[in-house]
Amino acid sequence: MKKTLSILALTILVITASGQKADRFVNDLLSKMTLDEKIGQLNQYTGDWGATGKITSDGEKEKQIREGKVGSMLNVIGVDKTRKLQELALQSRLHIPLIFGQDVIHGFRTTFPVPLGETASWDLALIEKSARIAATEAAAYGIHWTFAPMVDIARDPRWGRVMEGAGEDTYLGSKVAVARVKGFQGNGLGNTDAIMACAKHFAAYGAAVGGRDYNSVDMSLRQLNETYLPPFKAAVDAGAATLMNSFNDLNGVPATGNAYLLREKLKKEWNFKGFVVSDWGSIGEMVPHGFAKDEYDAALKAITAGSDMDMESRCYRNNLKQLVQDGKVPVALIDDAVRRILIKKYELGLFSDPYRFCNEEREKAETNNADNRSFAREIGVRSIVLLENKPVNGKPLLPLSKSNAKIALIGPFGKATTAHHGFWAVPFPDDSQRIETLHDAIAAQLDKNASLIYSKGCNIQDNDTSLFAEARKTALSADMVIMTLGEAPDMSGEAKSRSSLRLPGVQEELLKTIFATNKPVILLISAGRPLIFNWAADNVPAILYTWWLGTEAGNAIADVLFGNYNPSGKLPITFPRTEGQIPIYYNHYNTGRPAKDDNDKTYVSAYIDLPSSPKYAFGYGLSYTRFEIGNLQLSSDKMKINKGKIEARVDVKNSGDYDGEEVVQLYIHKLIGSVVRPVRELKGFQKIFLKKGESKAITFTLTPEELKFYNDKTEFVNEVGEYELFIGDSSLASLKSRFTLNE
Ligand code: BGC
Numbered sequence: 001m002k003k004t005l006s007i008l009a010l011t012i013l014v015i016t017a018s019g020q021k022a023d024r025f026v027n028d029l030l031s032k033m034t035l036d037e038k039i040g041q042l043n044q045y046t047g048d049w050g051a052t053g054k055i056t057s058d059g060e061k062e063k064q065i066r067e068g069k070v071g072s073m074l075n076v077i078g079v080d081k082t083r084k085l086q087e088l089a090l091q092s093r094l095h096i097p098l099i100f101g102q103d104v105i106h107g108f109r110t111t112f113p114v115p116l117g118e119t120a121s122w123d124l125a126l127i128e129k130s131a132r133i134a135a136t137e138a139a140a141y142g143i144h145w146t147f148a149p150m151v152d153i154a155r156d157p158r159w160g161r162v163m164e165g166a167g168e169d170t171y172l173g174s175k176v177a178v179a180r181v182k183g184f185q186g187n188g189l190g191n192t193d194a195i196m197a198c199a200k201h202f203a204a205y206g207a208a209v210g211g212r213d214y215n216s217v218d219m220s221l222r223q224l225n226e227t228y229l230p231p232f233k234a235a236v237d238a239g240a241a242t243l244m245n246s247f248n249d250l251n252g253v254p255a256t257g258n259a260y261l262l263r264e265k266l267k268k269e270w271n272f273k274g275f276v277v278s279d280w281g282s283i284g285e286m287v288p289h290g291f292a293k294d295e296y297d298a299a300l301k302a303i304t305a306g307s308d309m310d311m312e313s314r315c316y317r318n319n320l321k322q323l324v325q326d327g328k329v330p331v332a333l334i335d336d337a338v339r340r341i342l343i344k345k346y347e348l349g350l351f352s353d354p355y356r357f358c359n360e361e362r363e364k365a366e367t368n369n370a371d372n373r374s375f376a377r378e379i380g381v382r383s384i385v386l387l388e389n390k391p392v393n394g395k396p397l398l399p400l401s402k403s404n405a406k407i408a409l410i411g412p413f414g415k416a417t418t419a420h421h422g423f424w425a426v427p428f429p430d431d432s433q434r435i436e437t438l439h440d441a442i443a444a445q446l447d448k449n450a451s452l453i454y455s456k457g458c459n460i461q462d463n464d465t466s467l468f469a470e471a472r473k474t475a476l477s478a479d480m481v482i483m484t485l486g487e488a489p490d491m492s493g494e495a496k497s498r499s500s501l502r503l504p505g506v507q508e509e510l511l512k513t514i515f516a517t518n519k520p521v522i523l524l525i526s527a528g529r530p531l532i533f534n535w536a537a538d539n540v541p542a543i544l545y546t547w548w549l550g551t552e553a554g555n556a557i558a559d560v561l562f563g564n565y566n567p568s569g570k571l572p573i574t575f576p577r578t579e580g581q582i583p584i585y586y587n588h589y590n591t592g593r594p595a596k597d598d599n600d601k602t603y604v605s606a607y608i609d610l611p612s613s614p615k616y617a618f619g620y621g622l623s624y625t626r627f628e629i630g631n632l633q634l635s636s637d638k639m640k641i642n643k644g645k646i647e648a649r650v651d652v653k654n655s656g657d658y659d660g661e662e663v664v665q666l667y668i669h670k671l672i673g674s675v676v677r678p679v680r681e682l683k684g685f686q687k688i689f690l691k692k693g694e695s696k697a698i699t700f701t702l703t704p705e706e707l708k709f710y711n712d713k714t715e716f717v718n719e720v721g722e723y724e725l726f727i728g729d730s731s732l733a734s735l736k737s738r739f740t741l742n743e
Contacts, residue, residue: 026342041071068092072099082142083358097354104146105424108137110372113383117547119166120569121382124179131183140362145196149180151231155585158211160496163528167572174234181238189347199235201246256282262306275308275340284313308337380549380556385569386622388543397542399563408478422548423493441554460488492528501532530575568661575616586618586731587678619730625656654690669724
């Protein structure tokens with residue numbers, strides 16, 4: 001014990017001492033800097049590819065780098081390119097190195113499942129490892145900083161960016177945020193395989209009205225603090241080096257110029273010591289927002305509110321000096337922003353060796369790293385969600401046998417390559433050769449007595465049905481059909497909001513045509529968001545939701561189809577029945593007129609033309625085996641508000657025919673509050689493995705901390721009273737108990 005304490009004391013001493021050293025170094029450097037050089041540190045440009053907005057021409061940029069007028073670059077990838085620009089930066093008067101940033105969202109050289117898909121694994125250790133590997137690969141290519149994780153809570157699947165985050169739930173989203181920050185930053189900045197994380201987009205971007213990207217957000221501060229901010233707070237507490245602004249206005253004030261968010265919450269209340277980068281051009285966009293008169297005014301509002309670095313709007317570069325000369329911006333404000341950025345450069349080790357991320361050998365080793373590929377397959381299988389597995393001839397269709405079958409693979413993803421990457425994959429010229437197609441992956445697993453035939457059937461997006469007849473013939477000559485449908489990779493992501501969430505083009509028509517052959521159909525859906533596919537859900541016996549799984553998509557899907565891995569994914573976001581039901585999320589309020597059930601329409605809160613429930617609930621996902629969760633016992637039916645705790649114990653039995661993993665979920669409901677409380681709130685989950693026939697008791701511990709919420713004065717409080725507690729395999733869990741929280 002003593003030894004642990006002294007190690008702890010020593011660690012704190014070392015951290016404090018190195019913090020003081022960094023402060024001394026940076027203060028000394030700051031004292032030598034001209035105002036122009038300071039403003040330069042706040043300026044970030046893009047390399048000329050991968051741009052999501054307007055850009056400055058290359059030659060001009062290089063000149064500015066040499067003059068010390070650029071603090072950071074994004075979209076510059078590779079040791080040769082980053083070295084070249086770093087050399088220019090070191091020619092500047094004070095030789096201050098650049099930081100290279102990049103959207104490393106789901107893998108880098110190896111593409112992993114899209115973040116929403118990874119979250120469906122509910123496996124925090126794997127999610128952390130995915131970020132760890134992405135960081136290692138990116139760092140080897142000269143990158144110091146990723147613009148991830150995206151921690152925006154998203155309850156609206158029309159919003160294309162749901163694919164980038166962890167879905168609709170604050171508790172799950174906060175855990176995933178921490179896992180990703182830890183993964184990216186590894187053993188801490190200063191290690192050459194650690195890159196800075198950037199929790200984005202601060203804040204409430206996911207609540208854009210109508211799910212339309214960049215749209216406004218208007219919400220109570222209570223809702224903001226309770227639902228949307230906690231994943232950011234969790235990321236900050238986990239040590240996230242940076243945050244990024246969001247594009248939206250929040251209650252009338254653009255997030256980029258929002259002092260409540262940046263100064264009051266982030267920098268004061270949460271004591272955030274890192275820096276805030278604007279989103280692409282978001283400082284300048286405060287002009288069209290109607291919040292700033294011109295770019296001069298926009299720069300004033302952004303720096304005053306607490307935005308430290310300007311990504312590509314050039315408002316800081318063009319206006320900050322004048323703002324200082326006009327007495328509108330104190331130099332101290334600029335110093336604070338510059339200091340934050342320089343401290344991170346120091347922590348990254350760039351002042352001692354600006355080229356420490358420029359190592360050709362490391363880059364080569366990460367070019368096609370076999371271990372990373374096999375990890376992509378491992379996290380791929382765990383991201384897949386089994387939505388349907390109805391019996392055909394008395395037996396669930398999945399898993400498939402590898403022998404004695406003639407299988408038809410039909411659909412536009414069967415021989416697709418980069419379509420499995422989805423949006424925000426970092427493109428490399430050899431990507432399409434590195435991806436194992438679904439066709440080849442399935443063929444590789446079949447034994448000699450089985451065969452695979454293929455037909456594309458249609459394209460993802462157009463209305464061409466000319467391949468239907470051939471696809472039908474292919475189906476007719478097989479024993480069963482695997483159909484692979486979904487969204488094109490540019491249909492979910494930034495600026496990819498959709499008003500219709502149906503399978504695009506003629507894919508559903510193709511599905512119906514093939515289904516009409518009476519061959520058993522297994523449907524695979526590749527997408528970045530929840531799609532709406534009611535006909536398929538009601539008719540097709542087996543459906544796997546495969547998101548976009550990345551480099552190892554084919555192998556991962558084949559592993560699940562043939563039962564090498566028994567699917568365990570659970571939905572991190574509710575799947576609606578129609579677009580008109582959106583936003584629909586599990587942790588809604590009860591209202592004064594809740595519907596009793598799906599058919600209740602008598603002056604209750606419901607749609608007259610739809611059941612009230614979603615198509616698939618949050619937390620839902622099937623397995624090839626059967627899990628029974630029972631015998632719920634609480635250690636007490638009372639919890640003391642100060643230091644109390646309750647243990648909830650259940651027995652979980654694998655009573656089916658396969659070994660498998662189950663995600664056991666715990667939800668609470670506070671019956672009465674000074675403000676109304678959600679009908680359910682996730683407060684714990686455990687992913688466990690059970691061999692067939694095996695049982696295990698698992699225990700959750702609840703403390704008053706998990707029961708706190710924001711009252712109408714935006715205070716984070718515990719309120720005494722009665723709670724329901726549910727444990728089960730989804731947000732529909734029916735196993736239930738009660739307890740009270742007492743003084
Ligand atoms: C996106 C950010 C991204 C940035 C840099 C913006 O358009 O909103 O999420 O990090 O571009 O590529």
